[in-house]
Amino acid sequence: MIKIAVDAMGGDYAPAQMVKGAVDALNKKEQVRVILVGREDKIRQELTSYTYPADRLTIVHASEVIKTEEPPVNAIRKKKDSSIVVGMNLVKRQEADAFVSAGSSGAVLVGGQVIVGRIKGVERPPLAPLIPTEKGVSLLIDCGANVDARPSHLVQFARMGSIYMEHVIGIKHPRVAIVNIGAEEEKGNALVKETFPLLKACEDINFIGSIEAREIPHGGADVIVSEAFVGNVILKLYEGVGATLIGMVKQGMMTSLRSKIGALLVKPALKETMKAFDASQYGGAPLLGLKGLVVKTHGNSKANEVCNSILQCVTFKEQQINEKIKESLLPNKEQENNEEREE
Amino acid sequence: MIKIAVDAMGGDYAPAQMVKGAVDALNKKEQVRVILVGREDKIRQELTSYTYPADRLTIVHASEVIKTEEPPVNAIRKKKDSSIVVGMNLVKRQEADAFVSAGSSGAVLVGGQVIVGRIKGVERPPLAPLIPTEKGVSLLIDCGANVDARPSHLVQFARMGSIYMEHVIGIKHPRVAIVNIGAEEEKGNALVKETFPLLKACEDINFIGSIEAREIPHGGADVIVSEAFVGNVILKLYEGVGATLIGMVKQGMMTSLRSKIGALLVKPALKETMKAFDASQYGGAPLLGLKGLVVKTHGNSKANEVCNSILQCVTFKEQQINEKIKESLLPNKEQENNEEREE
Numbered sequence: 155m156i157k158i159a160v161d162a163m164g165g166d167y168a169p170a171q172m173v174k175g176a177v178d179a180l181n182k183k184e185q186v187r188v189i190l191v192g193r194e195d196k197i198r199q200e201l202t203s204y205t206y207p208a209d210r211l212t213i214v215h216a217s218e219v220i221k222t223e224e225p226p227v228n229a230i231r232k233k234k235d236s237s238i239v240v241g242m243n244l245v246k247r248q249e250a251d252a253f254v255s256a257g258s259s260g261a262v263l264v265g266g267q268v269i270v271g272r273i274k275g276v277e278r279p280p281l282a283p284l285i286p287t288e289k290g291v292s293l294l295i296d297c298g299a300n301v302d303a304r305p306s307h308l309v310q311f312a313r314m315g316s317i318y319m320e321h322v323i324g325i326k327h328p329r330v331a332i333v334n335i336g337a338e339e340e341k342g343n344a345l346v347k348e349t350f351p352l353l354k355a356c357e358d359i360n361f362i363g364s365i366e367a368r369e370i371p372h373g374g375a376d377v378i379v380s381e382a383f384v385g386n387v388i389l390k391l392y393e394g395v396g397a398t399l400i401g402m403v404k405q406g407m408m409t410s411l412r413s414k415i416g417a418l419l420v421k422p423a424l425k426e427t428m429k430a431f432d433a434s435q436y437g438g439a440p441l442l443g444l445k446g447l448v449v450k451t452h453g454n455s456k457a458n459e460v461c462n463s464i465l466q467c468v469t470f471k472e473q474q475i476n477e478k479i480k481e482s483l484l485p486n487k488e489q490e491n492n493e494e495r496e497e
Numbered sequence: 498m499i500k501i502a503v504d505a506m507g508g509d510y511a512p513a514q515m516v517k518g519a520v521d522a523l524n525k526k527e528q529v530r531v532i533l534v535g536r537e538d539k540i541r542q543e544l545t546s547y548t549y550p551a552d553r554l555t556i557v558h559a560s561e562v563i564k565t566e567e568p569p570v571n572a573i574r575k576k577k578d579s580s581i582v583v584g585m586n587l588v589k590r591q592e593a594d595a596f597v598s599a600g601s602s603g604a605v606l607v608g609g610q611v612i613v614g615r616i617k618g619v620e621r622p623p624l625a626p627l628i629p630t631e632k633g634v635s636l637l638i639d640c641g642a643n644v645d646a647r648p649s650h651l652v653q654f655a656r657m658g659s660i661y662m663e664h665v666i667g668i669k670h671p672r673v674a675i676v677n678i679g680a681e682e683e684k685g686n687a688l689v690k691e692t693f694p695l696l697k698a699c700e701d702i703n704f705i706g707s708i709e710a711r712e713i714p715h716g717g718a719d720v721i722v723s724e725a726f727v728g729n730v731i732l733k734l735y736e737g738v739g740a741t742l743i744g745m746v747k748q749g750m751m752t753s754l755r756s757k758i759g760a761l762l763v764k765p766a767l768k769e770t771m772k773a774f775d776a777s778q779y780g781g782a783p784l785l786g787l788k789g790l791v792v793k794t795h796g797n798s799k800a801n802e803v804c805n806s807i808l809q810c811v812t813f814k815e816q817q818i819n820e821k822i823k824e825s826l827l828p829n830k831e832q833e834n835n836e837e838r839e840e
Contacts, residue, residue, distance in 0.1 A: 301686040335729040343644040367734035371741035386678040391710035395738040398714035406770030413766035419759025427749030
């Protein structure tokens, strides 16, 4: 039995789509147990629409909701009865293996660190979304809120990302690359130049060198290592350029009668192709390196992404990712800087 | 008369398209004088195909070519008779007002700084390409090779970019924003946090605050300020995601007979829409803050982009951009750090 707590109140389509996603996951996998966290009355009302194995679903009431616009540190500290804080505490107390939320990114990141807590030896827990490419998906690590990373952080990101891609997504010997502005080893900013030789020296990862941003959508690497500021820019620009271009293609097709007829004919084929350029079928973005698992799904997640995120947590637990992360940190412990381990 | 030196040897389609672009510009604008720099025999051969005002075209022979893969600093130092070094020297000696090249980006950036030289007071010359948006174009400043910028550099970029967008592209009171990972003032890395209040205090620019990468393709600001590492990532990802998506749309349309027929019908309308998402009609990327002007066009530039880049240089000169840049630096001279001015 794997117990997944789900934030029923977070996201644009909460609670309806969160509850539906949870029910779908329960019906899909027998070993899943779901704990819906949030306003009990609202959750019960949503549940009346579905048939599901009631013995594997529980509700934990939480009276408050953290809004996206609230300053995260403050929200986590003050809203003790919010769905995010209550859900994270379930993971902390090991009453749940994982927590899935489509709520405030900031609150999920802060809560993961201060409530769930880091695995001993993990200097900084990265947020690692999957991004679509021509060839499938790549893991972009880190897109979190902690910027100005140090080289040792990036090395840990590379290790954790590699383990995740190999054992959760199923890519053998994932190619790891560091985001850079040229392919040559001597290129880059101070952080990249310092990190490059450290990654090169890691025998436990398949480091292929630098990757230019242009190569990311072509699937140039499986694990894309970057500090969070650059990672965030990549993630958001990816979504922005994608949405803009698709919008322009649609608009372009509506400009004449001729093109409108053409649009009707190409639509089904195009829809199928565009589906390939969508990473939500794999689930949400894991916050790695925690004592447990926290998964952040898109704010606009619907039931399908929520369900996939729950199933992703199951694979994460079954594949013992956290045990593998702990092991990967062992041989290098002595080299690491202890500074950030104490809170 | 405005004299533009053109690198006849740089770029994927040199010398043919470079020469054609130069001829087109001569035929379009009477006040243009072009100096083609490169192998005289090859240039003469290309010129036999065209009719043009011969009195406004000269050739300056340069026997060498700097290749894209050559380490730039070394190439600039050693290849004294390369088209890039010879062309830059024409600007330095004020025998040309500007130099346009589709050759090695690195060599153009290094040559601009060490041969042409900075305007007194400019700490770092930024490379500022125009990127297409839903609404037109935005200036992305800096995408150069000098990473790890300081706040005072970014403030100068904002000023120079603002002047360029207003007087060369013709956007009144251009909106200036700094690339950040959230809209709030307290967000960002150390560089952004330090730069934000400095930009806010500039009375000569229309600073609108932070811009998230997602908003860039929507045209969220006219001048997008960023240090070069992030700027480079944005520029290359923009091109990469764009190319990948358009490739996937084309491929998707070819999957069935039905969609192929549809594709024929939508093609003309789509082509028209996609043309709007192409910044090459505005010319190349200026390297700002130099004693003269250097414009880097895409490596795969064809005659049209070369011609537009030459016309862009004319506007630059006519609008006295460098004089405006000099003026903009005056009131803040005393606050600036002099360190980097001496070479």
